[in-house]
Amino acid sequence: MTTAAPLLRQLLRRKPVDAFLASGADDNAGLRRSLGTFQLTMIGIGGTIGTGIFFALNSTVPKAGPAVILSFVIGAVTAALTALCYAELASAVPVAGSSYSYAYATLGELAAVVVGWCLLLEYAVSGAVIAVTWGEYLNDLTERLFGAQMPAAVSAPPGGGGYVNLPAVVLVALCSLLLVRGARESAVVNTVMVLLKLGILTLFVVVGASGFDAGNLHPFAPLGVAGVGVAAATIFYSFIGLDAVSTAGEEVRNPRRTLPLAILFSLLVITAVYVLVAVVGIGAQPWTEFEGQKAGLSAILEKVTTAGWPGPVFSAGVVVSVVSVILIVLYGQTRILYSMGRDGIVPPVFCRVEPRRGTPVAGTLVVGGFVALVAAVVPLEQLANLTSMGALVAFAVVSLGVIILRRREPDLERGFSVPGYPVVPLLSIGCCGYLVYQLPADTYLLFGGWLLVAFVVYALYSRHHSRLDA
Secondary structure (H helix, E strand, O other): OOOHHHHHHHHHOOOOHHHHHHHHHOOOOOOOOOEOHHHHHHHHHHOOOOHHHHHHHHHHHHHHHHHHHHHHHHHHHHHHHHHHHHHHHHHHOOOOOOHHHHHHHHOOHHHHHHHHHHHHHHHHHHHHHHHHHHHHHHHHHHHHHHOOOOOHHHHOOEOOOEOOOHHHHHHHHHHHHHHHHOHHHHHHHHHHHHHHHHHHHHHHHHHHHOOOOHHHHOOOOOOHHHHHHHHHHHHHHHHOHHHHHHOOOOOEOOHHHHHHHHHHHHHHHHHHHHHHHHHHHHHHOOHHHOOOOOOHHHHHHHHHOOOOOHHHHHHHHHHHHOHHHHHHHHHHHHHHHHHHHHOOOOOHHHHOOEOOOOEOHHHHHHHHHHHHHHHHHOOHHHHHHHHHHHHHHHHHHHHHHHHHHHHHOOOOOOOOOOOOOOHHHHHHHHHHHHHHHHOOHHHHHHHHHHHHHHHHHHHHHHHHHOHHHO
């Protein structure tokens, strides 16, 4: 294609919903349908709870003070509005690929490429953030149990006194090998770890509440409204597990019913846990003490109680349970690449399923290697903001996709419809835009560089190998 008009048509061409459904229905060629509502809900919870709670308080309380509680509420409201939109699209287009597939069906090939690369950024970087956080709690646990820590040079993130974060690399490698065994096996492990995670967070709320001091909430917003918005933008990366639910569209039994229910159930549990832990954490410790604090929730428990057991128990629970978050973000990224590979947007190695295991083995190993590399060498704060940017762009596209698909295919079968349409999708887009505006300038530059790489890959490879040309 050499002229502008054919190129524009190529960029805007859409993959029909029927084509998505046909590819997802071919059970012999693709992924196995082995997940039910409970397992899928656990995937949503497991891929979400852990990041914002075990790390974000220490990075966001210094930006907003006690009003970080409102930052969590803003993030939860934005996620709730978007979750309703996800539920509708997931029930109408129940296939792998999440918002990448939804963008392809509603906005066209170029938008799908942008969203797909946003999702790859979102999952890879969030996996790296979580792996780094895991290393902090592992060091805290070894210090409490054995009186020694690993050298900072090989256990702290760059910018935090380290050079290469080896614990993060090991964790990502182990999770990648578990995913290679199969989605069902990984879901069982995830469920056990999610229940453990909810248990230790319940421990934090119960024990931490005994040290609650209302005086720690004053002044409530020492850094003003602007601080609340900045903190909310950073926190938002901790809600990406909702997207992970929709990446499992081709591995779910009865997806039109299961996907919406799992998304909504996950959101309810996540929001309740986040707000409770944030309120207790802020009430148990002056906001000025959060900055630079390692293994923050464990340290709060140590201050609140005179007993020595809560801190080590909490750190041990985090070390074990955070594995579930890594599992889910790696799982979500491999399934997005699976869908993109099947469409010819990325090389076919990513959609090659090993028949005996029913999983994309090669794609999983490539993803694991990339996430391990990012976790080993990239500074932590930049990782969190980049994840939020990728998530917010993808979430806004999902909300826009609901509006477009309602107009283009009003008779399409939907297992769930967004209540309050079109107000809810428009509010979701507005909230996502507000949080994107709050992100710092360097995040925009890094995100722009990532999209530039995406456009180069599209120009050199994707547009020539797209299955829509076939």
